Amino acid sequence: MLATSVSHVEPSIELANLVSEKVRAWYSANQRNLSFRHTKDPYLIWLSEIILQQTQVKQGLPYYEKFKDTFPTVEALAGASQDEVLRLWQGLGYYSRGRNLHHTAQIITEAHKGIFPNSYTELLKLKGIGSYTAAAIASFAFGEAVAVLDGNVFRVLARLFGVDTDITSGAGKRIFSDLAAKILCPEQSAMHNYAMMEFGSQLCKPHHPDCVNCPLQEVCVANQKGRQRELPFKAKKIKLKEKFFHYLVVQKDGLYAFNKRDDSNIWAGLYEFPLIETLSHHAPLPSCELLAEPKKHLLIHQKLWIHFWQVAELPSASSSTGWFSAQQIETLPKPKPITEFCAKLCKI
Numbered sequence: 001m002l003a004t005s006v007s008h009v010e011p012s013i014e015l016a017n018l019v020s021e022k023v024r025a026w027y028s029a030n031q032r033n034l035s036f037r038h039t040k041d042p043y044l045i046w047l048s049e050i051i052l053q054q055t056q057v058k059q060g061l062p063y064y065e066k067f068k069d070t071f072p073t074v075e076a077l078a079g080a081s082q083d084e085v086l087r088l089w090q091g092l093g094y095y096s097r098g099r100n101l102h103h104t105a106q107i108i109t110e111a112h113k114g115i116f117p118n119s120y121t122e123l124l125k126l127k128g129i130g131s132y133t134a135a136a137i138a139s140f141a142f143g144e145a146v147a148v149l150d151g152n153v154f155r156v157l158a159r160l161f162g163v164d165t166d167i168t169s170g171a172g173k174r175i176f177s178d179l180a181a182k183i184l185c186p187e188q189s190a191m192h193n194y195a196m197m198e199f200g201s202q203l204c205k206p207h208h209p210d211c212v213n214c215p216l217q218e219v220c221v222a223n224q225k226g227r228q229r230e231l232p233f234k235a236k237k238i239k240l241k242e243k244f245f246h247y248l249v250v251q252k253d254g255l256y257a258f259n260k261r262d263d264s265n266i267w268a269g270l271y272e273f274p275l276i277e278t279l280s281h282h283a284p285l286p287s288c289e290l291l292a293e294p295k296k297h298l299l300i301h302q303k304l305w306i307h308f309w310q311v312a313e314l315p316s317a318s319s320s321t322g323w324f325s326a327q328q329i330e331t332l333p334k335p336k337p338i339t340e341f342c343a344k345l346c347k348i
């Protein structure tokens with residue numbers, strides 16, 4: 001039944017069909033009841049997919065519900081201000097997703113009269129919609145026969161067919177796209193895709209795959225060879241760049257100095273206390289008082305050390321510095337470390 005290539009198993013038609021059937025049967029019996037899967041509205045599918053990228057379902061679900069209630073249509077989202085969108089996004093991280101979501105909503109509303117393009121190829125042309133999201137919307141909303149590839153699907157395919165190629169390399173992406181397309185059930189693309197993602201997230205888990213109860217254990221290469229821990233293969237991670245952020249907490253007449261970040265770096269468009277970046281933990285100014293222990297904050301390629309210092313005067317005010325009351329600061333979109341500091345120490 002199996003035809004082998006140099007580095008992994010290429011599924012025959014019989015094996016491809018068997019995999020899809022078994023995964024869909026497993027899904028029918030074991031799927032979680034997730035509200036965002038009960039719709040064919042492309043706007044809501046898009047919203048859920050963008051919110052749940054790089055986010056656990058448990059953490060993302062309340063955000064999906066909040067966005068859905070506040071902006072029930074793509075036009076409502078497009079008509080909001082960027083501050084409103086980012087304020088609602090606050091705490092989810094990867095803020096470029098929130099900004100792109102807003103921008104794309106405006107394009108769909110203006111250039112497409114509020115109607116989502118209904119094919120994978122046309123969806124891919126929209127800013128902020130990559131191949132994963134385009135495939136998800138095209139299959140879940142319109143039933144197009146395209147395979148979705150997310151981290152869960154990569155893992156299932158790598159283990160099932162014994163793919164050793166780095167999943168982040170160009171060659172790896174081609175191999176995985178081919179395998180995903182081969183096992184796709186074209187008549188039931190939406191269910192197949194939901195099933196593959198759920199299978200990876202709930203059964204073929206990163207650290208403890210439940211191989212004993214897996215309906216594919218007999219055809220799975222990783223299970224036969226005991227290679228579950230090695231697959232999928234990823235090249236070594238890049239060393240994180242360390243940065244030292246020093247925030248100056250300055251109060252004048254009951255108002256706090258606050259800046260809006262520009263669009264050239266992390267947290268673009270969010271608000272924060274005036275910031276000095278240095279190369280160490282040391283106080284950035286001669287007379288300032290540390291307000292809390294430095295906190296570590298991890299981003300994809302950076303490790304930030306966040307400090308908050310009380311100072312009497314601002315050494316220099318940038319053109320974007322404004323003065324805000326605690327109530328106003330509460331309503332502004334802020335990076336997570338600022339929100340946490342405000343809640344715990346300033347009681348803002």
Ligand code: SF4
Pocket residue numbers: 156159160203204205209210211212214215216217220221222223228
């Ligand atoms: S047998 Fe184990 S490793 Fe293979 S697909 Fe099933 S859960 Fe994943």
